[in-house]
Amino acid sequence: MRAVKLNTELIGPNKSLSKIIIAAVSKNNVIGNRGSIPWTVKEELRHFKNTTYGFPVIMGRTTYESIGMLLEGRLNIVLSKKLPLHLSENFIVTDNIENAFNTCNKRNLEKVFIIGGEKVYKETLPLADKLIISRINIETIGDTYFPDYNVDEWELITIEKKIDFDIETYLRKQS
Numbered sequence: 793m794r795a796v797k798l799n800t801e802l803i804g805p806n807k808s809l810s811k812i813i814i815a816a817v818s819k820n821n822v823i824g825n826r827g828s829i830p831w832t833v834k835e836e837l838r839h840f841k842n843t844t845y846g847f848p849v850i851m852g853r854t855t856y857e858s859i860g861m862l863l864e865g866r867l868n869i870v871l872s873k874k875l876p877l878h879l880s881e882n883f884i885v886t887d888n889i890e891n892a893f894n895t896c897n898k899r900n901l902e903k904v905f906i907i908g909g910e911k912v913y914k915e916t917l918p919l920a921d922k923l924i925i926s927r928i929n930i931e932t933i934g935d936t937y938f939p940d941y942n943v944d945e946w947e948l949i950t951i952e953k954k955i956d957f958d959i960e961t962y963l964r965k966q967s
Contacts, residue, residue, distance in 0.1 A: 809896050810903035811919055814843060815938055816926040816957070822934030824909060827858045830932045833956045839926065844905045850892050852912040869895060869904075871912060889915055914939045923962040 816836055817823055824830065845865045853872035862868045862883055869884045869892045878885040886892050889912075896904045906916045917939055923946060925938075946962040 809893060809901060810921050811893070811906065811916065812903055812922040812924060813906045813913060813916060813920045814840065814924040815908060815913065816840070816928055817938045818928045818930055818932045818934070820931045820934075821937045821940075822932050823913075823938050824858070824936035825932070825934040827854065830934055831928055831930060833926075833928060835954055836926050836928065836957050839954075839959060840907075843924065844907070848896055848899075848901055848904045849907045850889070850904055850912065850916075851907045852909045855907060855909045855912070867896075867899075867901075889919070893919075910936045910939065917941055921964050923960075925960045925962070927958045927960060929956055929958075 815823060816829065816831075816833070818831070822830060844863070848867035848869055849863055850869045850871065851859075853870055853875055856868070856870045856872075867882055867884065869886065871887070871889060871892060872885055873887050875885045877887065884892075884895055886895070893904070906912060906920065923941075945965055947965050948960060949963055950959075950961045952959040952961075
C-alpha cells in the first residue's frame, strides 16, 4: 500500500474535530448479515470511497475483518480489545473511541468518518456532528442494524436521489 497524504486543516482554538457517521442502511435498518453487506450497489460504494478518501475512518474490529484490508488513502483506526495495539502511518489499533478521537486531534485533522459496525455506531451516535446515510431501496435479512436515533436531534440538510438508494445528510441541531 502506498502512502497517501491525508487531507488536513489545522484546528484553530474555536474549531474541533468533526465526527461524521457514514452508513448504508436498508429500508428495515439492516447494515450487515454474517459479517458482510447483504447487497451490492456499486454507485453507493463509489459514494463511500469518494466521501471518505483522504480522511481518517474509525471502525470496529468486525468491520475491519469483513473488509479484509486497509482502506487505501485513509488513516484506518480500528477499535479492538482483541487485536494487538498498533500504530503506523495509515493503520492504528486502539481499544477505545476516546483514543481514536485524540489521535485525530493530535494530527490536527478536520474530520473523521465513523464507518461501523453496529456497536461503534451506537457508541458514537451521541458524539456525532453529522450523519450521511445511504438509504438502500431494499428490505433484506440481516443480523446487524443501524441504531435508532432521536430524529428531533437532527436536521435533514439534503437528500440526493440515486437509482438504487438515496443519500440523506443530517446535521445535529444546536441545543
